[in-house]
Amino acid sequence: MAADYNSNLIVxxxxxxxxxxxxxxxxxxxxxxxxxFPRQIxxxxxxxxxxxxxxxxxxxxxxxxxxxxxxxxxxxARETFRGADISMMLDHLIEVEYFHPEVVRKVRGLFEEExxxxxxxxxxxxxxxxxxxxxxxxxxxxxxxxxxxxxxxxQSIGARKVALRKLLRLKPGEYIKFYYxxxxxIESKKMEVILVEEIxxxxxxxxxxFHKKILDIGxxxxxxxxxxxxxxxxxxxxxxxxxxxxxxxxxxETSDIIAEIAELRSRINKIAIFDQRFGFPxxxxxxxxxxxxxxxRDKATLRGYCMVLRSxxxxxxxxxxxYEISEEKAIVLIPDLKDPKGSINKFHLFLLDKNIKVxxxxxxxxxxxxxxxxxxxxxxxxxxxxxxxxxxxxxxLDVYKEDNWSKLHREILLRYKTVLERLLTVLITKSP
Numbered sequence: 001m002a003a004d005y006n007s008n009l010i011v012x013x014x015x016x017x018x019x020x021x022x023x024x025x026x027x028x029x030x031x032x033x034x035x036x037f038p039r040q041i042x043x044x045x046x047x048x049x050x051x052x053x054x055x056x057x058x059x060x061x062x063x064x065x066x067x068x069x070x071x072x073x074x075x076x077a078r079e080t081f082r083g084a085d086i087s088m089m090l091d092h093l094i095e096v097e098y099f100h101p102e103v104v105r106k107v108r109g110l111f112e113e114e115x116x117x118x119x120x121x122x123x124x125x126x127x128x129x130x131x132x133x134x135x136x137x138x139x140x141x142x143x144x145x146x147x148x149x150x151x152x153x154x155q156s157i158g159a160r161k162v163a164l165r166k167l168l169r170l171k172p173g174e175y176i177k178f179y180y181x182x183x184x185x186i187e188s189k190k191m192e193v194i195l196v197e198e199i200x201x202x203x204x205x206x207x208x209x210f211h212k213k214i215l216d217i218g219x220x221x222x223x224x225x226x227x228x229x230x231x232x233x234x235x236x237x238x239x240x241x242x243x244x245x246x247x248x249x250x251x252x253e254t255s256d257i258i259a260e261i262a263e264l265r266s267r268i269n270k271i272a273i274f275d276q277r278f279g280f281p282x283x284x285x286x287x288x289x290x291x292x293x294x295x296x297r298d299k300a301t302l303r304g305y306c307m308v309l310r311s312x313x314x315x316x317x318x319x320x321x322x323y324e325i326s327e328e329k330a331i332v333l334i335p336d337l338k339d340p341k342g343s344i345n346k347f348h349l350f351l352l353d354k355n356i357k358v359x360x361x362x363x364x365x366x367x368x369x370x371x372x373x374x375x376x377x378x379x380x381x382x383x384x385x386x387x388x389x390x391x392x393x394x395x396x397l398d399v400y401k402e403d404n405w406s407k408l409h410r411e412i413l414l415r416y417k418t419v420l421e422r423l424l425t426v427l428i429t430k431s432p
Contacts, residue, residue, distance in 0.1 A: 006032065010040050019048045026060045038069040045076070055084035062092040070096055077103045083110045090127040099135040107131050108141070115145050118154030122162045125149065129166050143170055151191060160194050168198065173205060180210045188219045196222040200229035254406075255293040257413045262289060264420035271427050277354040282347075284315040292413070295406030302405045306372040306412075313369050313416065314343035320350045329353070334360075344369055356426060363422040367394060368415050 009032075013025045022044050029037040038061055045057035058076060061069050073089050078100055080086060086106055093103065111128040114120040129142055149155055149163035168175055179186065179195055186192045196214055199207060214226050269281035288308045296302035321343050325333075330340045333352040340349060348362050361367060367390065374387040391397040394415070399408045 006034050006036070010036075013040055013044055019051045019053060022048060023053060023056045023060075026057055030060050030063045033064070035064070035066050035068070038064045038066065038072055042072045042076075049080070049082070049085075054082060055088040058085045058088045062089055070098075074098055074100070074103075077106070083113070086110060087124060087127070090131055094127070094131050094134060097134065099131075104132070104135045104137070107135075108137065111145055115149045115152070118152055120149055120155055120159045120163070122156065122158035125159060125162045125166060139170060143167065146170070147175075150194070153190060157190070157194065160190070161198070164194055164198055176202075176210065177206060180206055180213065183210075183213055183217070187217065187222075192219060192222050193225065196225050200226050201233075254295055254410055254413065257410060257417060258289055258293050261413065261417050261420060264417065264424060268420065268424050268427060271424070275427065277356070280317055280319055282317050282320060284317060286312050286315055288312065292409070296409040297406060299403070299405055302409050303375055305409055306375040309372045309412065309416070310369065310376050313365060313372070316343050316347050321346050323350050323353075325349050325353060336360075358426065363419045363426075364415055365419045368412060368419065371396075372412060 009025055009029060013022060013029075016022050016025070026037075026041045026044060029041060041057055041060050045054060045061070048054055048057065058073070061073055061076075073092060076085060077089060077093060077098065086103075087110065090107070093099075107128060111120075111124075111132070114124065125146075129146070132142060146163045146167040150160050150167060152160070155163070176199065183192075186195065196218065199210060211226060211230075214222050218226070265283050269283055272278040272282045273280060289312055292305050292308065296305055323346055325340070327340065330337055330349055333349055334345075337345065337349075339345065344362065344365060348358065351358050371387070371390050371394065374390065388397065388400075391400050394411075396408060396411055399411060
């Protein structure tokens with residue numbers, strides 16, 4: 001069925017003498033993409049090549065990425081005298097790197113013709129220059145064409161902007177210096193505005209001196225453009241500095257919390273060693289806490305921090321984690337305890353068994369542990385509803401919704417610090 005349809009299209013294309021209908025048929029051939037179509041489109045091109053829309057057939061041919069289509073386009077490029085045909089296939093010729101001397105001559109001629117006419121299209125300039133550069137055209141030829149285009153008031157503003165940009169890319173130092181030394185000749189002209197807009201973001205070399213000259217003797221419009229860009233740059237630099245200061249402040253703030261946590265853990269262990277109810281450091285030593293001194297700038301970093309914190313929060317001496325207590329007594333001590341296993345549950349039971357009264361949340365340790373456990377998990381969608389509920393209970397939901405991971409990290413650390421402070425207070429109070 002498809003073959004029959006394609007055959008009918010070919011017959012229809014051959015039989016029509018209406019160029020508009022022919023282009024519509026060729027457009028449909030492009031959408032179908034049958035590799036037999038390029039030859040048929042080429043025949044249509046030859047039939048209508050003297051019409052004002054012959055380039056439409058050329059454009060259709062560029063959509064076929066086949067060897068046959070390439071050969072056809074190369075043949076058209078060598079034989080056609082229509083500038084629109086050449087212009088329409090320039091991107092293709094650049095892509096396949098087809099630089100036949102006759103085609104290069106035609107492209108150069110088209111560029112020269114458009115520049116001389118004062119009606120150069122901005123999108124053509126880029127393609128002409130790119131093609132001719134890749135073809136090995138002399139830089140001086142391109143320079144002269146681009147400079148002429150930029151300085152010609154008949155050209156559109158868009159074309160002049162592209163021409164200047166290309167000219168300055170060819171020889172930036174030479175032409176920046178040229179217009180710097182001859183600035184008086186372009187002052188208060190369209191050239192001045194276009195030039196100032198282009199170099200307002202430049203720096204280095206004589207550009208700072210050029211900027212000063214513009215502010216000293218330039219037109220009001222030129223001064224306005226440059227001042228606006230400089231003000232914008234100053235603001236961007238200031239915003240960047242403020243952001244860096246915030247990051248630095250956050251790093252110091254987080255580092256301070258880490259240092260306080262480490263100090264509290266050390267004090268708790270020292271007291272526990274000399275407490276007759278313990279006689280040993282109850283918290284296992286951990287250097288990993290010091291690795292959290294930098295803010296969590298993204299969720300992945302926070303997740304990594306939470307994995308370390310989960311180990312830290314449950315890091316108790318083995319004399320606690322291996323402490324044996326009967327199930328009956330465990331239920332008496334914590335009536336709603338579902339499972340006496342787990343290091344935090346063991347620690348809770350150990351404290352109660354030593355007649356150290358603590359609240360059901362173990363100074364808030366359980367809540368913090370639940371939050372970091374959910375964060376440390378890699379199944380976000382499964383744990384998210386529970387996590388939201390936990391964060392809301394801890395007044396951390398707004399921070400989470402803002403994706404402020406560094407602040408959330410600090411808040412978690414602060415809550416752990418509070419847990420340690422409350423534990424220390426209990427130990428000091430109960431110490432003999």
